[in-house]
Amino acid sequence: MANNNQAGITCGDILLMPGFKEAVVLAGTGGMHRSINRVNVMEVPDVIDWVRPGEFLITSGFPFRDQPEVIADIIPQLAEKGVAALGIKTKRFIEQIPPRALELANQLDFPVFELPASTVFSDVVRDIMERVLVTEARELSLLQSRFQKLSQQLLYGKGIEEFMQTLDGMLNNPIVLLDDSDQLFLSPQAERLEQAKDTALWSRLRLESNLGVSFISIGDRRIRVYVSEVNDKRHEKCLLILLEWNQEHSVVDQLTIDRVGILVGLEMINANARREVELKYIDQFLQDWISGRIVTMEDLRIRAEASGSSLDDYQNMYVGLVRWIVGKPPAKQLLQAVRRLRTKSPCEGLQATLLEGELVILIPGSTQTPQRTTLDRIAEELRSQFGSQGFSLCVGKTVNRPDRVWESYDDAKKINHISAICNYDEPYIDYKGLGVYQLLYHLPDTEEVMSFRDQYIVPLLEYDQKHNSQFYETIKVYFKYNRNLKKTAAELITHYNTVSYRVDRVCEILGINIDDGDDLFQLYLAVKLNEMRPK
Structure with missing residues (x-):
């Protein structure tokens, strides 16, 4: 169902307005909190195509004069469209509203008013729109006041943390800010919620929900949240999330979250720029330190302190x-x-x-x-x-x-x-x-070591160069897969029998026995020495 929570007055307020003392709510009393932002007069049967969320729809009953039961058919459609309420004037064109229509309205918590025959529609439109305009002006004033206060905070360098604290107090609900690197900024009320510190809970909102109203579970509570995207132009969406924890979100609360997202985005751009500079300096320090380019302990201490470390x-x-x-x-x-x-x-x-x-x-x-x-x-x-x-x-x-x-x-x-x-x-x-491989690495490059390696490697390399073969590569992969012919053939993209033939030919060229463990071990060591010290 479409969201009715728009700026305006509620259905319950209508009964308190002049000219509505005689109006009767016949159905949908549970939906009397629905807000109204405009009035629409329905005097044609196909009005469904023209209604908008938050409208109070009124009719003289003329479209249903011959078929009052059709009212029951449009009730679910009006509720689906997000219409706030339906007012029907009786006695002139229809005697009463059909019971089936009222039954459906009750099921959907969709308010249905019976308007007295003396109701003048122009008076209805004027009274409701006057109230809507006053309410909207009040809400806009509050929104402007909030925006000005929060922008002043960021303008004078108060930072994201104090900004979140002020926003928390304004809205009396916890707020969570998730940046593009999954870092969390929590308002004071959110800090007290242990589950709110679970980054995965909020990062899932990037993929699992659209912006606007969504629902999540925190502990044993299923709560409504309002999600707004922070306009910071990063690769991942930065989210500003308002939790409906203490009280229901108002329209102004949601508009506040949407509007201040621009401010938060600008502050995050500044913070990210400062952080990038700091990170580059820290990176340079760490790179110089680890690689040994900082020679003395005194210089190391100075660079560390400048990078915020001791x-x-x-x-x-x-x-x-x-x-x-x-x-x-x-x-x-x-x-x-x-x-x-x-x-x-x-x-x-x-x-x-x-x-x-x-x-x-x-x-x-x-x-x-x-x-x-x-x-x-x-x-x-x-x-x-x-x-x-x-x-x-x-x-x-x-x-x-x-x-x-x-x-x-x-x-x-x-x-x-x-x-x-x-x-x-x-x-x-x-x-x-x-x-044993650490010993191989530490062997000095003596003539004896090189001679041992070369007696196995050089003949294979020379043979490969002369005959355009792959004997050395084959024996290297062969040992890599622990003498598994099938895996060797797969990596070399060649036939199993070809690999078997090459291994036999390597043994012939080197004069070693494939079934002799010592011979194979010496060839294996020579191959590893050659990989560690390529010549």
């Missing part, structure tokens, strides 16, 4: 670098993840940034919380942002001074490189988790 000279920290297994997310999504990790950190003191194009997390060490617990929380937060997109968090060693964080970052990069080559896909991995 550092202890002795503080355990370590770096986590996210390695994407399935595919790297777009830059916009990575930037959103950085902001979310900072604002909704899984642990106190955590920082995040993009460094060399990768998502890097600086994690404080804690004697109270085991590292495994902290990493579990970070992995869970990343899963909530990236869903099924696989990743491993490569964890560098813990350092005990902030000016040595670069050592942990170097470790994380090495672990990232090795784990990618060796196809690790655990949620997080450190050096202990690499097993």
Whole structure:
């Protein structure tokens, strides 16, 4: 049913107006709160096509003089159209309103008035419209007063928090502001509602409802909310939401929410601009710090204080670098993840940034919380942002001074490189988790090491170059899938028998036995050494 809650007077007010003392409400007394914003005189049968929400429809009964029962047919249609009430003058063209029409009106809470034969329609229109205009003028004055007060607050830099507090007091209902990054701003009354802090509850309104009146469940209460879009020109809709918690929304309340959305949008644009500048400065500081470009502890402390942080000279920290297994997310999504990790950190003191194009997390060490617990929380937060997109968090060693964080970052990069080559896909991995492969990485580039690698790799590369074959690539993928011929063939997009033939030919060229575990292990190590130190 269309919304009748428009500016004007209610059906109940009509009975108190001059000229309506003799009018009788025959049906729909439950709908007497409906507001009226105009009057429409119905003297033609097809009036349904012309009515508008909030109208008080009156008729002399002339269209129904031959068929009074037709009144029953139009009652549901009028209610569906949002008409506020129907007034019918009896005795002249129809003797009485049919009982079936009154029965339907009662079922729909649709007010039906019986107007006395002496009613003059021009007087009805004049009396009601005078009252409507007075009411609308009063509401416009209130709306203007509210808008002026709130605009003055933002003009003098009071900020979103104080703005929400003032709006809360004006409307005597909780208000929620959801920005484009899913950050919540709650009015004082909303702060006291535990469920109102659930971001998912409000972000669903972007997809599940249109702007205007909607319904949500908070605890054991099903309440009406009024949703307005904040005009800040961002990628995601920013919502300003009024909860019908203490009292019913008035028309002016809803108009207030709609109008101040422009003010909120302007303030959010300013706040976002300030935040972007601050974030860029913080990002530059974190990038310089983690990569080791800030040399002395004194310079590090100065930059940290300028970025709103404080550092202890002795503080355990370590770096986590996210390695994407399935595919790297777009830059916009990575930037959103950085902001979310900072604002909704899984642990106190955590920082995040993009460094060399990768998502890097600086994690404080804690004697109270085991590292495994902290990493579990970070992995869970990343899963909530990236869903099924696989990743491993490569964890560098813990350092005990902030000016040595670069050592942990170097470790994380090495672990990232090795784990990618060796196809690790655990949620997080450190050096202990690499097993024998950490030893391979630390082998010096001696003549003996290179000779061991080259005796297996060089013959294959030379053969491939001479015969335009893919023996080296085939054996590399073969080991990647743990010698599974079917999976190797699928990745190389070639026939199973072709892969089997290539593996046999590799063994012939190198003079090794495919059934000898030592021979295969040495070839495997040579391939991994070649991937770690491409020449």
